[in-house]
Amino acid sequence: MMGTLDYIWLGVLAVFQGPELFSIFGLPISITLLMILCGFLLGIVVGATPGLAGPVAMAISLPILISVFGYTPDALLPVMGFLIGIMKGATIGGAVPAILFNTPGTPDAYMTTLDGYPMAQKGHAKKALRVAHFASVSGDTFSDVVLVICAPFLALLVEQYLDLPEKTALLILSLSFIAAAVGGSAAKGLISTGLGLLVAFIGTGADFYPRLSMGTEALSQGITLGPAILGVLIIGAVFHELAGQWRHRDVASRPVPQIEIGSDRLSLGDIRKLMPYIGRSAIVGTMVGALPGIGSTLAATIGYTMGQRRHEKRAKLDEPAFGEGAMEGIAATEAANSSVSGANLIPVLSLGIPGNTAAVFLILAADSIGGFNPGPSVFKFTTDAVNPELVIAFGLFTAMFVANFLNWTIGGLFMRSMGVMARVPKQLLLPVVLLLTLTAIYVQETRLEVIWFTLAFGLLGYGMRLLAISPLPFVIAFILGGKLEATARQAFDATGSDPFFLLNNPIAAAFMVLSVAIIFLASRKKPESK
Amino acid sequence: MKVFRRILVAAVALTASTGATLAADWTPPGPIKLMIAFRAGGGADTQARLIAEALEAKLGWKFIPEQVTGKGGLNMAAALKDAANDGTAIGMTVTETFGYNMAAAPKAGMKPADFTGLTTTAGFQMGVVAPSSKGWTSFGDMVAAGKGGEQIRFGVMSPKLADLAYLLGKAQGVSLNIVSVRGGKAVMDGVNAGDLDVGFMAGIQAKGVAAGDLVNLASGLSEPLNQTPDAPTLADLGVAFNADGQFVFVGPAGMPEDARTALIDAIAGVVTDDTTKAGGYIKKAFGSAVVISGSDLDAMLQTSYDAAGALLKAASE
Numbered sequence: 001m002m003g004t005l006d007y008i009w010l011g012v013l014a015v016f017q018g019p020e021l022f023s024i025f026g027l028p029i030s031i032t033l034l035m036i037l038c039g040f041l042l043g044i045v046v047g048a049t050p051g052l053a054g055p056v057a058m059a060i061s062l063p064i065l066i067s068v069f070g071y072t073p074d075a076l077l078p079v080m081g082f083l084i085g086i087m088k089g090a091t092i093g094g095a096v097p098a099i100l101f102n103t104p105g106t107p108d109a110y111m112t113t114l115d116g117y118p119m120a121q122k123g124h125a126k127k128a129l130r131v132a133h134f135a136s137v138s139g140d141t142f143s144d145v146v147l148v149i150c151a152p153f154l155a156l157l158v159e160q161y162l163d164l165p166e167k168t169a170l171l172i173l174s175l176s177f178i179a180a181a182v183g184g185s186a187a188k189g190l191i192s193t194g195l196g197l198l199v200a201f202i203g204t205g206a207d208f209y210p211r212l213s214m215g216t217e218a219l220s221q222g223i224t225l226g227p228a229i230l231g232v233l234i235i236g237a238v239f240h241e242l243a244g245q246w247r248h249r250d251v252a253s254r255p256v257p258q259i260e261i262g263s264d265r266l267s268l269g270d271i272r273k274l275m276p277y278i279g280r281s282a283i284v285g286t287m288v289g290a291l292p293g294i295g296s297t298l299a300a301t302i303g304y305t306m307g308q309r310r311h312e313k314r315a316k317l318d319e320p321a322f323g324e325g326a327m328e329g330i331a332a333t334e335a336a337n338s339s340v341s342g343a344n345l346i347p348v349l350s351l352g353i354p355g356n357t358a359a360v361f362l363i364l365a366a367d368s369i370g371g372f373n374p375g376p377s378v379f380k381f382t383t384d385a386v387n388p389e390l391v392i393a394f395g396l397f398t399a400m401f402v403a404n405f406l407n408w409t410i411g412g413l414f415m416r417s418m419g420v421m422a423r424v425p426k427q428l429l430l431p432v433v434l435l436l437t438l439t440a441i442y443v444q445e446t447r448l449e450v451i452w453f454t455l456a457f458g459l460l461g462y463g464m465r466l467l468a469i470s471p472l473p474f475v476i477a478f479i480l481g482g483k484l485e486a487t488a489r490q491a492f493d494a495t496g497s498d499p500f501f502l503l504n505n506p507i508a509a510a511f512m513v514l515s516v517a518i519i520f521l522a523s524r525k526k527p528e529s530k
Numbered sequence: 531m532k533v534f535r536r537i538l539v540a541a542v543a544l545t546a547s548t549g550a551t552l553a554a555d556w557t558p559p560g561p562i563k564l565m566i567a568f569r570a571g572g573g574a575d576t577q578a579r580l581i582a583e584a585l586e587a588k589l590g591w592k593f594i595p596e597q598v599t600g601k602g603g604l605n606m607a608a609a610l611k612d613a614a615n616d617g618t619a620i621g622m623t624v625t626e627t628f629g630y631n632m633a634a635a636p637k638a639g640m641k642p643a644d645f646t647g648l649t650t651t652a653g654f655q656m657g658v659v660a661p662s663s664k665g666w667t668s669f670g671d672m673v674a675a676g677k678g679g680e681q682i683r684f685g686v687m688s689p690k691l692a693d694l695a696y697l698l699g700k701a702q703g704v705s706l707n708i709v710s711v712r713g714g715k716a717v718m719d720g721v722n723a724g725d726l727d728v729g730f731m732a733g734i735q736a737k738g739v740a741a742g743d744l745v746n747l748a749s750g751l752s753e754p755l756n757q758t759p760d761a762p763t764l765a766d767l768g769v770a771f772n773a774d775g776q777f778v779f780v781g782p783a784g785m786p787e788d789a790r791t792a793l794i795d796a797i798a799g800v801v802t803d804d805t806t807k808a809g810g811y812i813k814k815a816f817g818s819a820v821v822i823s824g825s826d827l828d829a830m831l832q833t834s835y836d837a838a839g840a841l842l843k844a845a846s847e
Contacts, residue, residue, distance in 0.1 A: 071595050072579065164709075164725050206710060208601050208635030208689075217612075221598075221605055370575070370597060377719050384741050486712060493709040494683045494725070 004381060011394020015402065018077055032077045036399055039082035040406050041414060043089020047096070048418035050103045051241060051426045052433070054090030058083050058361040059234045060436045063226060063444035066368050073371035076392055080365050081399040087358045088140060088403040091296075091338045092415050095132035097422035099330070100125055108296040108337040111304045115322060115329030122325055126264030126416060131327045132334045133412040134266060135274065139282040139335035140407065143342030144400045146286050147349075151393075155350035155379035164491035165501040169511035171484045172502075174292050174353045175477055176515035180522035181291070182470045187523060192464065192473035199223050199474075200481025206489060218449045225364050226441050227453035228478055232471045233357060235454060236461015238434045243462075245426055274331040277307045281336035288336075289343030292355035292476070296340035303336025304329060342400065348374050349393060353480065360475055368444070556792040560618050561592040567606035567623035569599055572715035573734045573815060574777055577651060578622040580808035584800040591796075599712070602688050603627030604638050607780075611644050615782040617789030620648065625775040629834030630690040634842060642835050646785040647827030649794045650776035651801045652816035654732035655757065656750030658698075661721050662743055664728075669747040669762055672728060676704035683707045685717040685729025693845035694750065694764065694773055695730070701768030718744075730773065733815040756817040771841045775834075776820055778827070794823045 018030040042061070046052040065082060069075035094109035099116030112132060119128040162170065175197075179189030203210040203222030210220035281303035288299040307329060308322040315321065315328075322329045345362070347353045352375035354360045366372045371388070378389045441454050461471050495501040503509045564582050568574040575597070582593035598606040603623035613619035628642045658669065666672045676682045676699075684699070684706040686692045692708050699706040709726060711717055714734045720726035721744070730750055738744035739757055746758035748766075750773035755761055764772050779797055781790070801819040803809040812819050822830060 071597075072583075159723055204600065208604055208631065209637045210601070210605075217608075221609060222600070370569075377723070380722075384743075385737065490709045490711060490720075490725070494707050496681055496705075496707045 003383070007381065007387075007390050008394050010386070010391045011396075012398045014077055014391055014395040015081070015398040019074060032081045032395075032399065033402065035078040035082040036085045036402050037406060039085020040089040040403055040411070041085075043086035043091075044093035044411070044415055044418055045089075045421060046086070047090035047093020048415070048421040049093075049424055049429070050097050050101075050422055051424075051429050053094070054086050055357040055361065056234055056237075056433060056437075057086045057090065058358065059230045060433070060440045061086070062361055062365055062368070063440040066365070067443045069369075071369055073369070073388065073392070075369050076366070076372050077395045077399065079369060080362060080396055081402075083358075083362055083365055084396065084399050085403050085406075087341055088400075088407055089411075091140065091341055092133055092136045092334075092407065092411055093418060095136065095330075095334055096129065096415060096418045099128045099132060100419045101422045103422060108300055108340075109333075110297070111300045111333040111337075112330055114304070114333075115320075115324070115326050118320070118323070118325030119327065119330070124264065124325070127266065128327065128330055129416050130264065130266045130412065131270075131274065131330045133415055134271070135278045135281070135331035135334040136338040137404065137407045137411065138278050139285055139337075139339035140342060141404050142282040143286045143289060143339035144397070144404060145342075146290075147342045147345050147400075148397045150290070151346050151349045152379040154346060155376040158351060159376040159379075162507065163505070164487060164494050165505050165508040166511065168484070168487045168491045169502050169508040169515075170351070171353070171480055171487060173511045173515045173518075174347070174351075175473075175480060175484070176518050178292055178355075178473050178476050180518045182472045184468070185523070186519050188467070188469040189473050189522075190519065192469050192471065193477040195460070196474040196477025197481045197484075199228055200478045201485070204482055205485070223453060223478075224445060224450070225367060225479070226444055227450045228457050229360060229364060229475050230437055230441055231454040231457025232461035232464070232474055233360075234437050235434065235458025236465060236471060238430050238437075239458055239462035240465040241426065242430050245430070270327070274328060277310065277328045277332040278335040280306055280310070281332045281334075282339040285336040285339030286343040289340035289355070290346045292347045292353050296337040296356070299340045300333045300337040303332045307332025345396075349378060349396075350376060352376075352483065354476055357472065357475070360479065363479060556617070556788040558591050558617050558789075561594050562617065563613070563619045564593050564595045565598040565606045565610055565613075565619070565621040566595055567599060567603035567621065567627065569597065569713045569715065572713040573732060574622060574624065574713075577777060577808065577811060577815075580806075580811055581651070581797060581800050584806045584808045585796050588800070589796060601635070601638075602631040602690075604631055604635060604640065607632070607640055607645070608638065610780065610782055611640060613782050615646070615785045617781065617785060617793060620779055620781045620793065622777065622779050624654075625650065625778050625831060625834060626688060626690055628778075628780075628831040629775075630838040630841065631688070633835055633838035634689060642828070642831040644783050645831075646781040646783055646790055647824065647831055648779040648781055648790065649798050649823035649827060650778045650820050651797065652733070652812045652818075653776045653820040654751070654773060655736065655755055655816050656730055656732045656773040656775075657735055657739075657746035657755050657758065657761065658728060658748040658750060659718075659721065659731045659735045659739070659744050660728040660747055661724075662745050666728075666747060667745060669767065672747055673702050673704050676702075676706070681707055683709050683725070683727045685709050685711055685720050685726040687711055687714050687717055687730065687732075690841065691730045691750075691773060693841055694769065694771060696845055697769045697771065698764065698767060732773075733817075736815050771844065776822065778831075790824070798823060 015032045016030055018032040020028040042057055046057040065079045069079055095112050098104040098109040098112040099120050102113050102117040104110045104113055116128045175193055179193040180186045182189055202212045203220050205211050213219035284302050285299040311322055311328050320326045344355045344359050347355050348359045354363050366374055372392045378393050380387050441450055464471050491501050502512050566575050566578045579595055582595055585591050598609050606621050606623055610621040632640050660666050684695045686695050692710055695708045714732045717729035717731055718734055721729055735744050739746055746755055746761045748761050749755045749763045752772045752774050798821045800806050800808050801812055804813050
């Protein structure tokens, strides 16, 4: 008989006693642990490199990892552990160039520059980095705890109360929410979502004849996840950056950081002062993270604004205000954007709906390797036989806490040594990323067509960026497209071919009304209020 | 039928031993790409991966399993058709792909002759399965519930099974809401989650039936199920067709004879051996290995392709 605790224990064991790599003093070191560590260190490096970010590293390493580890369920934890490591490392790494050079390594770290760079200019760069690290790790850990508690609970709730029509409506609601929430305009979000669905429908469907393939062999197998997602997200970004580099080729080089003055330690008093800011931001970040499609940038903005308000009321006169080098500002931002990452996995694991790019790559990994299908069925606590997916889920939770442990222990030290990465010139970096991405895709699917697909999607991604259309709704719609169609068909069949199955049932109807209302409200927003 | 199967197994074992010298000469010129036509985690996928694992351990061959799902195996078939025929690309699907599915999709432009049959591994234990929580203990109970006005959601994982379910409802005078899902595991998940009331499962139900969580209401085959011999067959319930079929390994057309023999021997050797994980899984889920290979298999696939028209016609009436 299997109880909940048995599952948790199996998940922990799966990480620590997984396939053994080597042993130190007779103590076996599992490959998963090592992969988490490598991912984590790589994540800090790419996070600290302006122009790179977690998703780029995840995108490039995923196909390579899969070709190394193969397609067996044994590969799931090492590969996903590596990705989780990158996700966590990149979050703290992003603060480094933001503080030292006023250039955020990741978009989330933009608000960190507001106080981090002034602190560095005043000679407190190390202290600013310590604050960023402490706040980031606290927020992250809090978020992971919420994830572990909420994901199984939410999944059970969904499985118990939602029937096929409601599940269809929930998918539509998430897509409409993502279209409205990501990027500035609901119309652009809808275009992005629509394109994603269109691509997902090529070559798929219930009929034996591959639809939308225009009779070609290449299209009739459908578009695989790798070329579409990596093309739009990574290649598109590389094209856009290269074009930007070309336009701004005369801009002067980066400023040089100041030398350290005074103590760079974080005292207990400092921590006591920071905790209220970190706590509030962590809660905000976790709530924002749990909603699919709303990224960490919004969380950082809300966290910073809330922190600013509190600081104005309580700060003593001799303390720097927000925007002038207040360490509370760094803490409020970093805690908020870091606490998004754990909570972001709540909709992924409990509903199979990804909310951000990091989650997209975790789903991509699960999908490519097989043996783990994120969604409500993961959290079936079967008692007579072991549910292997649930063990993997608890293994992932364990991997997250291992990464947190690394973050608390060696993360700060490693992060503070990463200042050098900000000097890597983009004109060298971008071609390398381009080449690595194409190679990685070809490694996984050895057909030349995938390279053409990838480049074509890269152009699409570039065009979308030119028109300020976010590619994230495209990617998420592409991932959910097949599921949406299958669920809708099943709901239609199950209700005895009722064409109004989305409206004949109160929960489904409520979801549909909400879907329309979200788009309507978002499109009513005036452009200035973005 | 059981005797027939045993004879087949014995015959293959014999041919395997005589052909051993010939087969031993052949080693794959590279890693073997194993295209699996069904979703990861289902009965076909589990089987294919276990077989590949056993062969890697036993013969040192290297396999690269890959999911090429969709269109009832036709996507896999299309990808396999043009792959190298030197034994480095093989596919795992069900016999239905080459029968009903190819016949129903003339536009796809494929026929059984485009492939080299290797071997079947196991027959379906195709049952009409309901969760025991529904309280139905026989097929009659389900029909009674349907006639009493209850909407019954019947899960199927292929168009052929959808046709059979339709004919079953028609013969029994009860209207079924036939829901197509992807793969037998999805039917089982749907039944367990309460999204479906009943559905076709091809052997994956064995554990659940043994544990008392699921009930085999009827056999989808021409013969009774091993696990629930008392359940009526489709013929008993007034349907002239059945879901007889096997899991099958195939290669592209024109595979050299030594490669073909070596692959058949290797796969058949693993699936008929209960002590391997693959053989053990097959015994547990599907009763026993069913090995129909070589030219016998080619002939069987062609026959089922030719015979598919009758079911298509009956279901469209």
